[in-house]
Amino acid sequence: MDHKKTPYFTALKEYAEKDINPLDVPGHKRGRIKNDLTDALGDSVFLYDVNAPKGLDNLSRPQSVIKEAQNLMADAFNADKAYFLLNGTTQGIITMILTVVRAHEKIILPRNTHKSIISGLILSGAIPIFLPTIIDEELGISNGFTIDNLIKTIDENPDAKAVFVINTTYFGACTDLKSVVDIAHDNNMLVLVDEAHGSHLSFNDKLPIGAMEAGADMSSASFHKTLGSLTQTSVLLAKGNRVDYNRIRVVINILQSTSPSSIMLASLDVARKQMYFNGKKELDAVIELSEYAKEKINKIPGIKLIDKNYFKAKGTFDYDQTKLLISIADLGKPGYWFYNVLRDRFDIQLELAETYVILAILAIGTIKKDIDRLVDALAILSSELYDGNKKLPFPKFRYHFPTMQVRPRVAFHAPKKFVSINDAIGEISGESIMIYPPGIPIVIPGEIIDINVVDMINFYFENGFSILTEQEDDTVKVVDQENWSKEYDEDDL
Ligand SMILES: Cc1ncc(COP(=O)(O)O)c(C=O)c1O
Structure with missing residues (x-):
């Protein structure tokens, strides 16, 4: 396939450059209406914001340029089919669940899931069978599940339709996806993967394995989170003959607007081209930056980067080092305090904070200066706070999930x-x-x-x-x- 092509973006650009008389929606009519946003962003954002004019295909039933762009996306991920999603992996997860399980059918999944899975369970009426996950009480986070637990759960629930896996968790932990796929398929179950934080895995083999490569049936990957497309854009990937492709399309159309944003679609098309040609190299650079960050951060008194070895020693199968999970508990203040201070005092925006850790996400747009600024700020905070014997007390709750009474x-x-x-x-x-x-x-x-x-x-x-x-x-x-x-x-x- 010719990955130099950007079928949707190219058609959109040609359309924007033509002198079209816009007697269709949207009402800003190619940016003729001036407002604060056109002042801030320039006219072209609105000029490229079209609904579904002739020649730009239809996301509900793609037949030309969107279809070609989706086929290229599928090829880039080694999938059989790719569907552009404009409501993020939230939409992808709900689509996977509604495609595969109906009311009263079982789905096996870890409990440390994102809220969109719960929405999928409400909409489908499926019975969740929760897998215990590896809980790290010291860091206050839960990670993947073990294969032994999966086998036990499948033995107890042989009628389940699917196994749901998070690749990677928010904090970078990965389950042994290949083994999950083998075991689930041997038991006639599909494997559905949440790759909200794992879309980059497929583009560099130094990183943990991606879902399609591992043989999973479906995956929803948040291209927007780590691969440079616009916020909200994800792709649903599917592969093999266990998947009901017709039902996927039907469900996507239930959940998707009939007026998809052309700029968001174009951003997926061009980001795919960039990743196809430069992804490996750019992710190599991200991996190097993460090594650099680890070396620098671990020199700061009281602060530690939680790395792959740490996760593996605690039973996690693999780890995505593009996440910088930083333990700050020895400085005696909780993660949310650092989250606020780094932003308010140092203009550093983290991804999130938990009680004992803070999380920074590195991606293809990260530069060395970003790491240096973080390291410098953490060094200042350490010099102000660290005295060698502060330790954040453990809260009285335990990181365990409650019991389910009804679906x-x-x-x-x-x-x-x-x-x-x-x-x-x-x-x-x-x-x-x-x-x-x-x-x-x-x-x-x-x-x-x-x-x-x-x-x-x-x-x-x-x-x-x-x-x-x-x-x-x-x-x-x-x-x-x-x-x-x-x-x-x-x-x-
Ligand atoms: C683990 C996980 N799954 C799914 C999602 C939903 O992804 P999106 O924001 O692309 O809808 C998120 C979002 O943060 C997430 O953290």
């Missing part, structure tokens, strides 16, 4: 009431509650709120983390069990 869909449809968080112990949660990022729910609809959940939420509240609940006060939404009548019966949903 997320059943809890979603059940009548609800609001109770204060401290009165919620023993109730069935009616909502997902999480700190964002990373957006991994502390509790999801259908799980029992236990003392650990309450302690955790209170801890995050007290420490200034931003907690995502459906209300703005300190109440939580729980199932109103007294008014839970037959019309919400588990079997009917």
Whole structure:
């Protein structure tokens, strides 16, 4: 295939350069309306913002330039099919779940999933079978799952339809994907992969293996997170004969706007070309930068870069070193404090903070100066804070997930009431509650709120983390069990 081509972008550029009389939408009419955004960005952004004029294909049923661009994308990932998504991997994950599992069917998945998986479970009505993950109490994060646990879970649930894997977790941990694929396929299960943080893996073999290469059936890759396309753009990849391609298209069209952004689509097309030709080289440079960062950071008193060896020693199969996970606990302040200070005092924007760690993401746009600025700032903070014996105390909660009582869909449809968080112990949660990022729910609809959940939420509240609940006060939404009548019966949903 000719990867020098950018079929969609080229057609869009030609269209933008023509003197077209715009009697279609959008209403800014090729940027004729001047406003604050045209002043800031220039006219061309609006000129390139078209809906679905003749010659630019239709994302709902691609037949020309979008189809060609998607075929090139599939080839770049060694997939059979690629679908451009404009609502991120959130859309890709929901699509994978709705394509593969129906109500009352089982899907095996780790519990440290992103909230979009919970949305997929609510929409599909599937039964989640949660796999225990490797929990690192010292860092306060959960990682991948072990193959032994997968085998045990499959033995107990031979009727499950699919296994869902996160490649990589937000913090860079990878499960042994090839073994997962072999075991799942031997048991007639599909493998669905969340590659929100792993789209770059397929472009450099020094990094952990990508989903398509490992033989997975479907993967949703957030091109926007690490590969230079515009925010919100992801690709859904699919491969092999276990996948129902017709259903994928139907589901995508349920979830996708009929007015996709042409600029976002074009950004995927050109980013694919760039990665195809330069990806390996550019990612080699990122890997070198991560080595450089490790060497510098580990020289700062009280600060440590958590590297591949650390993860492997704790049972994780592989690790993506383009993530800089930095332990700051020995400086006696929690991660969110560093997150704020680095931004407010040093103009450094991190990806996220947890209690004991902060996370920086390196990608093809990262330069050495970015690392130097981070290192310099951390060195200053270390010189101000480190005295050799501060240690952040462990909170009283444990990093364990609660027990599920009913399917997320059943809890979603059940009548609800609001109770204060401290009165919620023993109730069935009616909502997902999480700190964002990373957006991994502390509790999801259908799980029992236990003392650990309450302690955790209170801890995050007290420490200034931003907690995502459906209300703005300190109440939580729980199932109103007294008014839970037959019309919400588990079997009917
Ligand atoms: C693990 C994980 N999965 C899925 C998503 C959703 O991806 P997107 O933001 O592309 O919708 C995220 C987003 O942060 C994530 O962290």
